[in-house]
Amino acid sequence: MNPETGARSTARPATDAAGEGAASARPSLGRLRQWSAAAAAGALPPALLLATLFAAWELYVELSGISPVTLPAPSRVAEVAYENRGALWDHSLVTVKEAIIGLAVSVAIGVAFALLIDAFAPARRALYPLLVGSQTVPIVVIAPLLILWFGFELTPKIVVVTLYTFFPITVAFASGLAATDAEALVLMRTLGASRIQTLRLLRVPQALPYLFAGLRIAVTYAIVGAVFAEWSGATRGLGIYVLLMKNSFRTDLVFTGIFLIALLSLLLFLLVGLVERLMVRWR
């Protein structure tokens, strides 16, 4: 290659670079908007299916003349939901609060356990069987005990939600930490990074998508966990509300509660997705 060509190609990368870069999209609010549009489009098919199911249900109740105490029509469920919106709102707030606090505790415990498991081989050997074991404990059985120990207030609910949700978070984050790219680890070594630096700058950010995968699983248990804890003994919350309605043969309000519980779980799931979008923007 003669010097002239050499000089020209030396200068070229910069101009090429500008062209390539300009073509690619910049991360911005636009991307979030794009995402919500995609989410809305994705919500259409299940919404249609749900509407069809409700219509069939409504039709069946209408034609069979079944007692509303046995099976209320969806229109009736919607009606009583509207009439009781004040009470439902109050009970929902209690349940959501328990679920979110429980999840937060789970994230803290899960991250701590995962870091411990990752850092010390003996901790892994000692902790893992116990963690797996903790998931085999029937919560049905210990929930009343928790009420006995902690009373009817917030604490036993948080404990139950945490028991339901910390495991997937721990396992997911620990797997994420274990999945660090081996060559990136060599890079950090050549840069002279300490263990803490490698953890902070490489391994934890790299494991964040795993953490969110675990959190998405955990979040579907959180509301159900809170409802179950309330069912075992509470003064307020959707769990105790549904129980009381069942005992007074208000099947329509039981259904209202069930739908509300499902809806809240779904909303919490979407919230986790949104937080992930904001925290893991490189994906």
Place this chain on the structure above:
Amino acid sequence: MAGQPLLEVRDLSLTFGGRRPVEALRSVSLAVETGAFVSIVGPSGSGKTTLFNVIAGILAPTSGTVLVDGRSDPDERRQRCAYMFQKDLLFPWRSVLDNAALGLEVSGACSKREARERARALLPRFGLEGFETYRPSELSGGMRQRVALLRTLLLGRPLLLLDEPFASLDALTRRELQQWLRSTWRTGSEAALLVTHDVREAVQLSDRVYVLSPRPGRIEAEIEIRRDAGGSLDALEAARREQEVLSALHIEEAAS
């Protein structure tokens, strides 16, 4: 070629233990003087990356000595080597600027802000001006390698180790980056050692080429490349040296 050897490898051998031991390197000796750009050419599996890992103090050899700037202690050697890999290994969650500043940030030699400022000052030379806030996924392969090289050179460590840095790029981008590297590598480094299996790349860039045999890796030949005072290479000289390297690799070209 002038200058003291910045890197000296003497009689280096390495056998990986285990049930079926693998002899990776046998009695390798080579030297890289201050100011020199030296290449090692060898077929895949000839232990080139292993050799680099030993030089950079990441792997311990079975026998032999390695001196970087007169130091044999692995930790001290590592602190004098700026190591660039075949993969760019950029962190997808960091911007171009933060990726480039990573090494300085880790070294603790200066504050995070100063690390960024030093990286920013070199962006134009690396053709990355205006891309500070871009993420690696938004860059082309060539640009990503340039960010990786900036991250490596910013450390200001004397010995630059380049492990097939252009192997994953397309032919055109590779040629551009080779030319550009020739004019840029001295930013921060005093000597460079390049591992490649591209004979033309080795001859175009280097003052000397070592040819490594297939496993176990041994030095088969040492070929000096004569350059004029400005560092440019005569086409005839280049062709001759390429031929020499090829025959040392036992690859004969039919027409020549």
